[in-house]
Amino acid sequence: MKNVAMLLLACSCVSAMGSVYAAGGTCAAPVALSPLNASGSASGNTCTDGSGGGATTNQVASYCGIQDLSNQPQEVYSVTLAAAGSAGRTATSLSISSTTAAFSATMYLFPGTTAADCANGGPPCGQTGDKTSAIDLTTTDVAVATAGTYYLVIGANQVEAKAATACGDYNLTWNNALPVKLQGFSVH
Amino acid sequence: MKSFQMKALALAVLGLAGFGFAGSAMACDATNLTAWNGGAAAISGGTVTAVAGGLDGSACAMSAALGTAATSQASVLDTSPANEARYRFQFLVDPSHVTTLTAQDSVALFSATNQTVAHGRKGIILVGLVPTATAGIDNISFSYSCNNGTTYKCIHTSPVNLVAGVNRIEFDVQMATVGNANGSIRYWINAPAGATEPAPTDSVTGIDNSAWVGTKLASLGLGSPSPHWSSAHHGEAVLFDTFDSRRQTYIGH
Numbered sequence: 001m002k003n004v005a006m007l008l009l010a011c012s013c014v015s016a017m018g019s020v021y022a023a024g025g026t027c028a029a030p031v032a033l034s035p036l037n038a039s040g041s042a043s044g045n046t047c048t049d050g051s052g053g054g055a056t057t058n059q060v061a062s063y064c065g066i067q068d069l070s071n072q073p074q075e076v077y078s079v080t081l082a083a084a085g086s087a088g089r090t091a092t093s094l095s096i097s098s099t100t101a102a103f104s105a106t107m108y109l110f111p112g113t114t115a116a117d118c119a120n121g122g123p124p125c126g127q128t129g130d131k132t133s134a135i136d137l138t139t140t141d142v143a144v145a146t147a148g149t150y151y152l153v154i155g156a157n158q159v160e161a162k163a164a165t166a167c168g169d170y171n172l173t174w175n176n177a178l179p180v181k182l183q184g185f186s187v188h
Numbered sequence: 189m190k191s192f193q194m195k196a197l198a199l200a201v202l203g204l205a206g207f208g209f210a211g212s213a214m215a216c217d218a219t220n221l222t223a224w225n226g227g228a229a230a231i232s233g234g235t236v237t238a239v240a241g242g243l244d245g246s247a248c249a250m251s252a253a254l255g256t257a258a259t260s261q262a263s264v265l266d267t268s269p270a271n272e273a274r275y276r277f278q279f280l281v282d283p284s285h286v287t288t289l290t291a292q293d294s295v296a297l298f299s300a301t302n303q304t305v306a307h308g309r310k311g312i313i314l315v316g317l318v319p320t321a322t323a324g325i326d327n328i329s330f331s332y333s334c335n336n337g338t339t340y341k342c343i344h345t346s347p348v349n350l351v352a353g354v355n356r357i358e359f360d361v362q363m364a365t366v367g368n369a370n371g372s373i374r375y376w377i378n379a380p381a382g383a384t385e386p387a388p389t390d391s392v393t394g395i396d397n398s399a400w401v402g403t404k405l406a407s408l409g410l411g412s413p414s415p416h417w418s419s420a421h422h423g424e425a426v427l428f429d430t431f432d433s434r435r436q437t438y439i440g441h
Contacts, residue, residue, distance in 0.1 A: 066329055120341065159321050
């Protein structure tokens with residue numbers, strides 16, 4: 001009879017709580033989620049995070065050349081990613097949730113380095129995710145595989161984009177897949 | 189010199205070819221796409237083929253599908269426009285073979301581009317397929333170059349949805365005169381039959397787009413997929429047929 005004992009220990013110590021970030025900014029002044037290696041979260045409300053407690057302003061009118069996001073309130077983060085598959089990119093997914101039922105909280109992650117890149121909204125189009133589908137940061141899709149800086153725009157989807165209810169609260173979370181090291185192994 | 193009717197390309201030509209072969213089996217193959225002087229652009233997993241069953245009753249239609257890459261393209265190109273300050277185009281499209289679109293889906297169906305770059309852009313208009321709030325009912329939106337002082341790109345969504353199956357889409361794109369915001373985009377979705385121009389389905393006026401001069405290259409087919417289209421709709425075919433373009437007069441049918 002075999003008796004297998006394994007002890008797996010994380011080789012790095014990261015707070016279970018992770019980093020907590022505030023609401024996003026604008027294309028001109030995004031809130032940096034950097035380097036997105038430790039697990040963390042960010043939250044905001046596109047209905048109330050704007051000037052005077054009102055809705056935020058539209059930052060990206062069109063995404064991927066065709067999707068009409070004009071008029072909808074949005075918030076913007078900047079994200080620095082190491083290359084997919086490298087030791088520097090330990091986060092594997094980026095998720096969004098919202099308690100505003102009518103709000104189709106959607107994430108638009110695309111490469112760019114300037115406010116104009118952000119406002120342009122791609123292409124390159126990067127990846128998208130919403131309340132039912134996380135962004136996979138392990139993908140080999142060239143659009144998000146390359147090391148670099150990306151914009152993460154939070155808003156509604158293109159179908160809801162022009163509706164009066166196209167805003168709401170959101171909570172972004174990303175994990176940190178801890179590097180795992182085999183510390184002991186024996187067979188009896 | 190080109191006349192008012194600049195050309196009736198490719199899939200309309202396919203129909204004529206089919207008529208020419210009446211009484212014998214019509215072959216729908218790559219030779220049907222040779223009317224496009226820019227050829228086919230099947231890039232990064234994209235495919236462009238001629239298939240039996242034209243959308244206008246002719247023998248063949250063009251079938252375009254994309255691969256999984258963000259750079260995938262499946263289109264045919266017309267390089268004959270000569271910096272057209274006014275460019276009308278019409279085509280038939282049938283997206284019914286594509287599985288139901290989600291809110292994260294979009295793909296380009298047609299583009300007209302300028303010869304040179306202005307404000308970092310060459311595109312004059314990019315017409316795309318987008319979802320609606322009703323599953324299975326699609327719509328079109330289009331982005332176009334405009335002098336808004338920031339992104340130089342504006343976007344508009346049709347207030348009228350497409351119908352299930354074959355749709356006839358016609359656009360009339362007029363460039364502004366230099367220094368003026370008098371460009372316009374008018375369009376018709378499934379206009380009634382007839383050669384007399386009816387009121388457009390919708391229009392955008394007051395566009396300052398003179399920096400982009402006029403149409404030099406037209407591309408019909410699929411391109412610029414959204415990430416979700418690439419992952420969920422790769423390999424799914426959209427059918428096109430009966431492309432026509434002109435400088436001045438309404439195309440109709």
